[in-house]
Amino acid sequence: MRPVARSAIATGLVLLFSQSGAAAGPDQGAQLAATCASCHRLDGGGTGIPSIIGLGEERLTNALLAYRASESPNHIMHVIALSLSDEEIASVARYVAAQGSNPR
Amino acid sequence: MKSWTRREFGRLTGAALLTALNQPKARGQAKARVVVIGGGIGGATVARYLAASATAIEVTLVEPRQTYATCFFSNLYLTGLRSFESLSHGYEALAKQYGIIVIHESAVAIHPAAKTVALNNGSKLSYDRLVVAPGIAFRDRAIKGYDEAAMEIMPHAWNAGQQTRLLRQQLESMEDGGLFVLVAPPNPFRCPPAPYERASLVASYFQRRKPKAKILILDAKDSFNAQDLFQDAWNRHYPGMIEWLPAQFTGGVTAIDAKTRSVITAGATFKAAVANVIPAQMAGRLAQLAGLANRSGWCPVDPVTFESALQPGVHLVGDAIIGGDMPKSAFCANSQAKACAFAIAADLTGSARFPAHLFNTCYTYLAPDDAFSNAISFKPVDGKLKSVISFVSKVEESSEVRRQAARAAEGWYDAFTHDVFG
Ligand SMILES: Cc1cc2nc3c(=O)[nH]c(=O)nc-3n(C[C@H](O)[C@H](O)[C@H](O)COP(=O)(O)OP(=O)(O)OC[C@H]3O[C@@H](n4cnc5c(N)ncnc54)[C@H](O)[C@@H]3O)c2cc1C
Numbered sequence: 001m002r003p004v005a006r007s008a009i010a011t012g013l014v015l016l017f018s019q020s021g022a023a024a025g026p027d028q029g030a031q032l033a034a035t036c037a038s039c040h041r042l043d044g045g046g047t048g049i050p051s052i053i054g055l056g057e058e059r060l061t062n063a064l065l066a067y068r069a070s071e072s073p074n075h076i077m078h079v080i081a082l083s084l085s086d087e088e089i090a091s092v093a094r095y096v097a098a099q100g101s102n103p104r
Numbered sequence: 105m106k107s108w109t110r111r112e113f114g115r116l117t118g119a120a121l122l123t124a125l126n127q128p129k130a131r132g133q134a135k136a137r138v139v140v141i142g143g144g145i146g147g148a149t150v151a152r153y154l155a156a157s158a159t160a161i162e163v164t165l166v167e168p169r170q171t172y173a174t175c176f177f178s179n180l181y182l183t184g185l186r187s188f189e190s191l192s193h194g195y196e197a198l199a200k201q202y203g204i205i206v207i208h209e210s211a212v213a214i215h216p217a218a219k220t221v222a223l224n225n226g227s228k229l230s231y232d233r234l235v236v237a238p239g240i241a242f243r244d245r246a247i248k249g250y251d252e253a254a255m256e257i258m259p260h261a262w263n264a265g266q267q268t269r270l271l272r273q274q275l276e277s278m279e280d281g282g283l284f285v286l287v288a289p290p291n292p293f294r295c296p297p298a299p300y301e302r303a304s305l306v307a308s309y310f311q312r313r314k315p316k317a318k319i320l321i322l323d324a325k326d327s328f329n330a331q332d333l334f335q336d337a338w339n340r341h342y343p344g345m346i347e348w349l350p351a352q353f354t355g356g357v358t359a360i361d362a363k364t365r366s367v368i369t370a371g372a373t374f375k376a377a378v379a380n381v382i383p384a385q386m387a388g389r390l391a392q393l394a395g396l397a398n399r400s401g402w403c404p405v406d407p408v409t410f411e412s413a414l415q416p417g418v419h420l421v422g423d424a425i426i427g428g429d430m431p432k433s434a435f436c437a438n439s440q441a442k443a444c445a446f447a448i449a450a451d452l453t454g455s456a457r458f459p460a461h462l463f464n465t466c467y468t469y470l471a472p473d474d475a476f477s478n479a480i481s482f483k484p485v486d487g488k489l490k491s492v493i494s495f496v497s498k499v500e501e502s503s504e505v506r507r508q509a510a511r512a513a514e515g516w517y518d519a520f521t522h523d524v525f526g
Contacts, residue, residue, distance in 0.1 A: 027456055031442075031446055032461065035439070035463065037519070041522055045522075047514070049516055075477070076495075079463070079480065082493050083492070084461075
């Protein structure tokens with residue numbers, strides 16, 4: 001484990017708890033992010049599939065909303081996003097953004 | 105047993121991926137014990153997500169092999185496009201980073217009333233919950249003459265390992281002009297597109313190395329997964345090289361003769377230079393022995409918790425289950441495993457439950473730089489796993505789109521195996 005990553009997570013956690021209240025808490029975000037992890041490395045590594053780390057909550061939310069709206073440019077992300085409610089998109093975006101070394 | 109508050113659980117899952125081990129252990133109380141049998145894709149994923157999401161659970165993983173070789177991407181290895189090492193994954197990260205107790209033994213019996221598992225070395229493990237993910241076994245006598253000795257001559261290569269190496273050696277030493285016969289199994293079986301992906305990649309290898317060789321697919325079915333995409337690609341990339349004979353033309357494969365490397369159907373005998381015989385399948389042996397499979401040979405489960413419909417306290421994921429619309433794929437095994445791990449964590453620690461999300465995503469190679477993908481989402485409906493939304497690549501896609509999919513597939517392999525094995 002790289003120390004950089006660990007401290008980034010710690011920072012992410014602070015953000016997580018200061019921003020999120022009870023409803024749709026971070027545990028839901030973590031469970032949803034488990035789906036992301038089947039294709040996207042959550043340590044920010046990897047090639048071939050675009051990284052979702054370091055994008056920030058707003059960009060992630062907007063990307064998921066755009067994928068949900070259209071089959072193009074990516075039918076895989078279209079299927080994933082179509083299965084998510086607005087609330088789920090918000091909680092997974094918040095969780096994944098908090099994993100980043102550079103949220104937003 | 106301590107029941108975790110949302111906030112505590114949230115902190116654990118939030119930090120889980122990297123810092124589970126740094127969390128102080130709950131002291132002075134017995135931990136709940138989960139035993140996972142089978143360290144393949146389904147079992148390793150359950151173990152990892154349970155260990156990462158709840159430090160109040162002690163997770164033991166039972167798997168005889170020291171390293172796991174993935175079936176997915178083994179067709180690339182078969183045809184010289186990947187090394188065997190690149191398919192191999194050990195259990196060190198699961199043990200060291202996630203604190204999972206990994207025992208390299210086979211489970212030989214399950215005693216649900218006593219809640220114990222007997223191992224090959226004579227020892228016993230007690231559990232509060234058991235997860236069984238043994239993958240597949242081959243049905244006995246599905247093809248006459250296809251026994252263990254015949255497998256060494258006409259490999260199935262449907263579990264990755266020595267069988268896959270054997271088939272590669274045979275393909276490499278085959279003379280140009282030889283006939284490669286692939287016997288494709290009846291439904292349901294592990295990875296519906298994989299026999300046809302194998303035929304495609306072997307064709308691309310032959311084109312490079314043995315251009316006069318031919319491929320004959322003798323199918324137990326009359327149609328197959330993504331048939332339009334495969335047949336379009338075979339015409340484009342390998343015209344005249346691959347012949348596919350459905351069961352309605354041949355009556356299906358009834359027997360083999362290992363001595364002459366022949367495959368026998370109702371009306372004809374095909375003598376092969378190399379034969380890849382993929383027999384009919386069922387849930388892994390342990391599931392049969394332990395009464396977890398019904399008469400279909402597969403294991404019925406609750407589609408939300410993946411608890412066995414036949415043995416309470418025992419959960420199953422992966423190829424061994426009756427997955428409804430979910431195909432027997434690594435992606436599905438991984439997706440089911442996460443839902444199962446979260447359900448067990450909720451039962452044992454009182455953590456919050458959320459609706460599960462189940463998916464299949466699959467990249468399939470038609471040629472080294474031509475891959476297609478599909479994606480399906482699933483939901484439990486009336487006790488069954490039903491597909492909800494499904495998209496697949498189209499025949500008329502540009503070669504650039506297909507090249508991109510082949511590149512994405514490489515990235516998927518890296519991220520996915522990282523997700524399963526840490
Ligand atoms: C050629 C090919 C290509 C494929 N390509 C893809 C693909 O591109 N994408 C995809 O998603 N899927 C693909 N698959 C399918 C994928 O490999 C399987 O669906 C997946 O491995 C199923 O996972 P599992 O956990 O159910 O079984 P496995 O991964 O087979 O794991 C079962 C494990 O249980 C262990 N075990 C068995 N019995 C016992 C016992 N008694 N005690 C202890 N341990 C035991 C075994 O040693 C094994 O490690 C492919 C399959 C093949 C054959």
